[in-house]
Amino acid sequence: xxxxxIKLLSVPLALRVVPLYVLMVxxxxxxSAYLQRLEAENTAKILSxxxxxxxxxxxxxxxxxxxxxxxxxxxxxLNIDLPVIRGTYDRTNDSWTLTDTKAQFAGMTSLPNNIDGxxxxxxxxTDPVFAKLAGLKKGDIAxxxxxxxxxxTYVFGGKQFVPPNDTSILKDTPDTRPILTLMTCExxxxxxxxxxxxxxxxxx
Amino acid sequence: xxxxxLLATGLVAAVVGLVGLVQxxxxxxxxNWEGCQPVVLESNARQNFVPFKKCVTPAAPTFNDxxxxxxxxxxxxxxxxxxxxxxxxxxxxxxQAAGTYPALGEVKVYADESAWYYKIQGEDKWTYEFTxxxxxxxxxxxxxxxxxxxxxxxxxxxxxxxxGTAKLNDEEIAVAAGSSVERRVATGDEGANVKIELDGxxxxxxxxxxxxxxxxxxxxxxSDVESLPVxxxxxxxxAAAAVVALSVAATVGGYAxxxxxxxxx
Numbered sequence: 066x067x068x069x070x071i072k073l074l075s076v077p078l079a080l081r082v083v084p085l086y087v088l089m090v091x092x093x094x095x096x097s098a099y100l101q102r103l104e105a106e107n108t109a110k111i112l113s114x115x116x117x118x119x120x121x122x123x124x125x126x127x128x129x130x131x132x133x134x135x136x137x138x139x140x141x142x143l144n145i146d147l148p149v150i151r152g153t154y155d156r157t158n159d160s161w162t163l164t165d166t167k168a169q170f171a172g173m174t175s176l177p178n179n180i181d182g183x184x185x186x187x188x189x190x191t192d193p194v195f196a197k198l199a200g201l202k203k204g205d206i207a208x209x210x211x212x213x214x215x216x217x218t219y220v221f222g223g224k225q226f227v228p229p230n231d232t233s234i235l236k237d238t239p240d241t242r243p244i245l246t247l248m249t250c251e252x253x254x255x256x257x258x259x260x261x262x263x264x265x266x267x268x269x
Numbered sequence: 270x271x272x273x274x275l276l277a278t279g280l281v282a283a284v285v286g287l288v289g290l291v292q293x294x295x296x297x298x299x300x301n302w303e304g305c306q307p308v309v310l311e312s313n314a315r316q317n318f319v320p321f322k323k324c325v326t327p328a329a330p331t332f333n334d335x336x337x338x339x340x341x342x343x344x345x346x347x348x349x350x351x352x353x354x355x356x357x358x359x360x361x362x363x364x365q366a367a368g369t370y371p372a373l374g375e376v377k378v379y380a381d382e383s384a385w386y387y388k389i390q391g392e393d394k395w396t397y398e399f400t401x402x403x404x405x406x407x408x409x410x411x412x413x414x415x416x417x418x419x420x421x422x423x424x425x426x427x428x429x430x431x432x433g434t435a436k437l438n439d440e441e442i443a444v445a446a447g448s449s450v451e452r453r454v455a456t457g458d459e460g461a462n463v464k465i466e467l468d469g470x471x472x473x474x475x476x477x478x479x480x481x482x483x484x485x486x487x488x489x490x491x492s493d494v495e496s497l498p499v500x501x502x503x504x505x506x507x508a509a510a511a512v513v514a515l516s517v518a519a520t521v522g523g524y525a526x527x528x529x530x531x532x533x534x
Contacts, residue, residue: 134478154493159496161498174488176478187500212458230497231497250499250500258497
């Protein structure tokens, strides 16, 4: 027993740590990725059925457009109440505006409005920002307040996970009803982005 | 001595004479008055009397054929030793001095020697048929925000060759060829609609906000975005953090085992 202990201690630290890491971390990682894929497949089915409905909304009579730059996002059930600043993309170094305590509105996407478009708000997957969004349930409400005193209310419809280079989720949705997209990262062991889609309910 | 000197001088004179003969034009060329003057050798006095003409190459006239016919012109250049004669639509206008003249129909320009001792070489006749193409306006627009005044600044640019019009919120705006026109729309805090019509088609009809770094309500181009925001650590960073955590755990565990081993010993 004593000899065995001495032999174990004589093994270099790196050789002790690496197999331990492989045994512990990799299965965790693999199972996480598998679960994400399953969840994404299910969400895609839900979203595709919802898209069919949105097309018919285009034929509705045209309303007077009301809109405003977002100043605050509130998700009451999850106790999220954050200021929103305008986020910009710097193409020279492929980076975005990102703060530790606020949400960012992607400035090249649509402003919250009552006609059409995709309002894209993102934030860190940390407790003070968007970590609680993992607990969203279908039907949850999110409010976006604007600098010109409007409050847009959205209803959570579903989520999906996308790779970091899937920028299609930023695209506008012309001629369909307006949506709100919230985005944060999936977690420490994943580069996937958690994308949560909301439909506009009303404007006050 | 004097004899030798005279002999040497005579020899030098003979050599110079021979060289002169060699350098002078050949007998057949000497009688050709239509030929061009060769390179002038300043040291050779005989060159001044060689009866050759001075060759000149006329510069070509230019024809500026723009849309319509009102602004068509041709330009006669200046070339020493050359006079230009012009025929417009079959009518002789005679010699024309260097300058720009209005054009119409077919213009023929002929180059002639201005004196007997010049000879034209190269092209000496040019013909151009002026066209009557319709002038077309080519209007583009841009809308940018002036955050200080909360106004949408609409600029129309006409890069075409004809005057044109554009419509901004149903107001007709004249945009002359090659010029630009700016208009401002106050957006305030509630936003204002910007509707632009070009060639009778609505090309923009959007609500604009010009404060808090915003422009049009509807989203812009996202095609240059290469990746989404990094809203947490990357996978590599996560793995690195896990390795560090495990290393610390292994070191602490190893140290504890060592202590226990030492205690047992």
